[in-house]
Amino acid sequence: MYNLLLLVPLLLVYLELSSNFELSNLIVGLLIVTGILLLVRPRRRLMAWRRLPSAFIALMKYVVILAYDLIISGIQVARIVLDPALPIKQGIVAIPSESESELGTALSAHAITLTPGELVIEMDEQGVMYTNCLDATKSEKYVAEAQKMRMDLLEKIFS
Amino acid sequence: METIFQLIAILALVVGTLFSVVGVVGFIRLPDVYTRLHATGKVGVFGVVLLLVAAVVGQPLGWGRGLVLISFLMITGPATAHAIGSAAHRIGLPRQGADRDDLLCASKSKS
Structure with missing residues (x-):
């Protein structure tokens, strides 16, 4: 669930960096972001x-x-x-x-x-x-x- | 405003190229592995960072992409220098004219 929450900001960063809002780029970005989250598997940390x-x-x-x-x-x-x-x-x-x-x-x-x-x-x-x-x-x-x-x-x- | 950006880009380009050349010259002139790593690992990275700055300012590359590339270079450049330096030290490559060697003293006092 936490990973799904992280997916959105990561995708936004990707879209901002590539500055291309077509559907195909959106799908590519989604694939890349999912791959990153699967590889890194971040754990929830308490933010002060x-x-x-x-x-x-x-x-x-x-x-x-x-x-x-x-x-x-x-x-x-x-x-x-x-x-x-x-x-x-x-x-x-x-x-x-x-x-x-x-x-x-x-x-x-x-x-x-x-x-x-x-x-x-x-x-x-x-x-x-x-x-x-x-x-x-x-x-x-x-x-x-x-x-x-x-x-x-x-x-x-x-x- | 446009001309100021162009000037900054040209300046960064010239200085960046200069430092890249210095990196190569250092690689040829310096005497051993460790000092050569100083030249390539740092002066080289500095040159490439300046070239990236020129690309960001002078061309529509985008600030975000430039910043990501620069931070990536700043992280990986020293890491490769560490790896090569450590490996060279472990297989015992000699140093030219070492004035001072704390590591040698440490290993002597241990044994």
Whole structure:
């Protein structure tokens, strides 16, 4: 029953994205949406409506920070690549994820990979992320601070 | 208004192409697997995202479709970089000139 309720908004999103309201497209959309629901089988989750605005603000903040990080990251790596001397000081730095849930750890690993010259290559049971850095001389404090800020925002979004 | 959108589209197109080229140059110039992943996995994604922005602004592709494609790229790009980096680490591909290695220290202190 809950799945049937989800069918309607998903179909509306499909119709909006394809911007084609013919009957044939409607049938195709219905097939796609049914397929998605059969594959994913979402379970009913309690929505905390009161937290929704703050979660939305946190999400927007997170997206802006991520976009800024991505731009800085792109420029920094581009400068290293185009420099004739190739000034790489690579190394592996351990960063604790400080997250209880598996989803939180996965998301913070994802966020770290998107930030300047960092790439998570290994993890251990405690959730410590071993990160390959293009510039390993950068102070550890900066990395930890950025990680803490991201974790706070992610917790606001997903709690 | 139309000309402003066209200008944004042209700018995004030029910068996006530039970053894509930098990604390829980095792939050729950088010394080992891990650093090459930095170049392709991130600079490459950045370039493609900008090209998509240009397509959304300059052509009637539609904001919704563009946003869906961009978020899909932002999710899958780092995920593939993780997978390849982790696999390369597990089969023990060497690093060039590592200044610092916390992972090596961790595995030494355990054994």
